[in-house]
Amino acid sequence: MPDSHPWKGRNVTGSPAVSPTAQQPLDLVPDALLAGRAADGDTAAFEALARRHGPLMRATARRLTGTLADADDVVQESLMQAWKQLDQLRDPAAVKSWLLRIVGTRSIDHLRKRRNHLALDDLENHVDAPSGQRTPDPESTAVNASRVDALKSALTLLPEEQRRCWVLKEFNDLSYEEIALTLNISPASVRGRLARARIALARTMEEWR
Amino acid sequence: MKTPGDALECGHSFAELSAYLDTGEIADPAHLDSCPECQAGLASLRRLSELGNELLTADVAEAGSGGDDWMQTILDNLRLELRPGRSIPLRAEDPQDTLWETEGSVSALIRSVADSFPGTAAGKCRLLGDITEPGAGITVDVEIAVVYGHAMEERAAALRNELAKMLQVQTELDIQAINITVTDVLELPAPAMTPNTEDQP
Numbered sequence: 001m002p003d004s005h006p007w008k009g010r011n012v013t014g015s016p017a018v019s020p021t022a023q024q025p026l027d028l029v030p031d032a033l034l035a036g037r038a039a040d041g042d043t044a045a046f047e048a049l050a051r052r053h054g055p056l057m058r059a060t061a062r063r064l065t066g067t068l069a070d071a072d073d074v075v076q077e078s079l080m081q082a083w084k085q086l087d088q089l090r091d092p093a094a095v096k097s098w099l100l101r102i103v104g105t106r107s108i109d110h111l112r113k114r115r116n117h118l119a120l121d122d123l124e125n126h127v128d129a130p131s132g133q134r135t136p137d138p139e140s141t142a143v144n145a146s147r148v149d150a151l152k153s154a155l156t157l158l159p160e161e162q163r164r165c166w167v168l169k170e171f172n173d174l175s176y177e178e179i180a181l182t183l184n185i186s187p188a189s190v191r192g193r194l195a196r197a198r199i200a201l202a203r204t205m206e207e208w209r
Numbered sequence: 210m211k212t213p214g215d216a217l218e219c220g221h222s223f224a225e226l227s228a229y230l231d232t233g234e235i236a237d238p239a240h241l242d243s244c245p246e247c248q249a250g251l252a253s254l255r256r257l258s259e260l261g262n263e264l265l266t267a268d269v270a271e272a273g274s275g276g277d278d279w280m281q282t283i284l285d286n287l288r289l290e291l292r293p294g295r296s297i298p299l300r301a302e303d304p305q306d307t308l309w310e311t312e313g314s315v316s317a318l319i320r321s322v323a324d325s326f327p328g329t330a331a332g333k334c335r336l337l338g339d340i341t342e343p344g345a346g347i348t349v350d351v352e353i354a355v356v357y358g359h360a361m362e363e364r365a366a367a368l369r370n371e372l373a374k375m376l377q378v379q380t381e382l383d384i385q386a387i388n389i390t391v392t393d394v395l396e397l398p399a400p401a402m403t404p405n406t407e408d409q410p
Contacts, residue, residue, distance in 0.1 A: 026330065028330075028356075028395050028397065029330045029332075029354055029393075029395070030354065030393050030395070032332070032392070032393070033330060033331075033332035033333075033352065033354050033392065033393060036332045036333035036352060037320065037331065037332055037333065037334075039333070040292070040313075040316050040320075040333060040334060041291060041292030041293075041294065041313045041316065041317075042316075042317070042320060043289045043291070046289065047284055050275065050280065050283070050284060051274075051275030051276060051280055052275055053275075054272075054275040054280045054283075055269050055272040055273060055274065055275055056269055056272075058272040058273075058279070059265065059268035059269045059271070059272040062268065062272070063268065068272075071272075072279060072282075072283060075283055076283045076286055076287065079283065079284075079287055080287055083287070083289050147260060147263075148260065148263050148264050148267055151260050151261070151264050152264065166261075169231065170258065170261040170262070170265065171261075171265050171268075176231070176232075191224065191227070191228050192224060194227055194228075194231075195215070195222075195223055195224035195227040195228070196215075196224075198223070198227050198254060198257060199215060199223050201257055202253045202254065202256075202257045205256070205257060205260065206253065
């Protein structure tokens with residue numbers, strides 16, 4: 001009974017409100033499709049991708065740069081770069097990790113640029129590191145929340161290269177090869193730095209326990 | 210518990226365990242099951258990884274939703290430049306006039322036609338052939354995603370029909386074929402189901 005299909009013969013420009021995709025038109029559409037549209041020049045599809053992955057991009061950039069204000073600059077620069085380079089994305093389904101790799105690179109560039117404006121490079125090595133918080137008071141907050149806080153503090157004490165590897169692995173689930181490309185180091189270095197980061201973090205967390 | 214340093218007494222290293230957690234690869238997998246030191250090291254790594262996940266969840270929640278103001282501000286600042294693509298010449302009444310439409314505008318029309326079908330969204334879309342040459346034969350390739358439950362062949366036929374009509378009205382292209390590829394079948398979350406999908410098989 002083909003005539004029971006409500007869309008059949010309908011004026012295509014009319015009443016899109018009945019479409020299940022109409023209210024949030026692109027929210028259900030998979031990444032690959034959105035990336036394909038965006039590469040064709042569809043700004044709405046690109047914005048849908050930005051909204052979908054923006055929170056993770058922001059969270060990642062924040063841990064990489066140290067502050068939310070820097071994170072927003074990085075997310076904006078990353079999205080601009082992504083828009084310009086979308087036609088170079090070979091696998092549209094991998095757009096998420098591609099965006100996160102751009103965030104990684106831009107975060108590092110952002111810090112480097114900012115450092116060039118500051119004479120005291122060494123002081124900037126641990127951005128936003130809370131002073132004297134190596135062992136947060138376990139009594140101050142609920143146990144899980146304070147363990148997360150302790151991890152935050154421990155992260156700020158890591159050498160920057162180790163922290164980058166850790167964030168790109170744990171937050172973004174990038175492969176060693178992807179992290180290596182992002183940081184411009186070898187996969188073997190990624191493996192070593194990640195292990196050293198984990199040893200340091202695990203040791204701090206076990207001490208804290 | 211004592212957290213192991215890089216070298217374990219069993220001869221393995223923390224770095225090997227760390228890589229094993231990420232890749233599932235280690236030189237001597239049988240050893241892991243029987244070595245208490247390696248077991249303890251792995252347990253410690255897994256606890257750290259769980260805690261890392263908690264931090265990630267908290268950070269993403271704190272970052273806010275992509276629909277929030279911070280993202281709108283960023284998107285407003287971007288001012289994405291348009292990609293017009295190739296220029297498609299149009300016949301002019303007056304030979305002195307030069308008229309054309311852009312490839313980007315035709316792609317946008319094709320997407321809007323596909324999107325207007327219930328449970329359908331356009332993906333990539335290509336105009337194959339020399340669209341800058343009046344009268345050249347053109348093939349249109351459109352990828353679409355369809356919500357699960359819609360009859361795909363009928364959907365593709367109806368869409369092809371509408372696209373042909375639209376292209377005839379809105380362009381002067383000599384369309385020889387319209388190829389529609391369903392690249393994705395979407396699962397709708399239950400609350401988003403509409404009556405439209407209920408009378409489908």
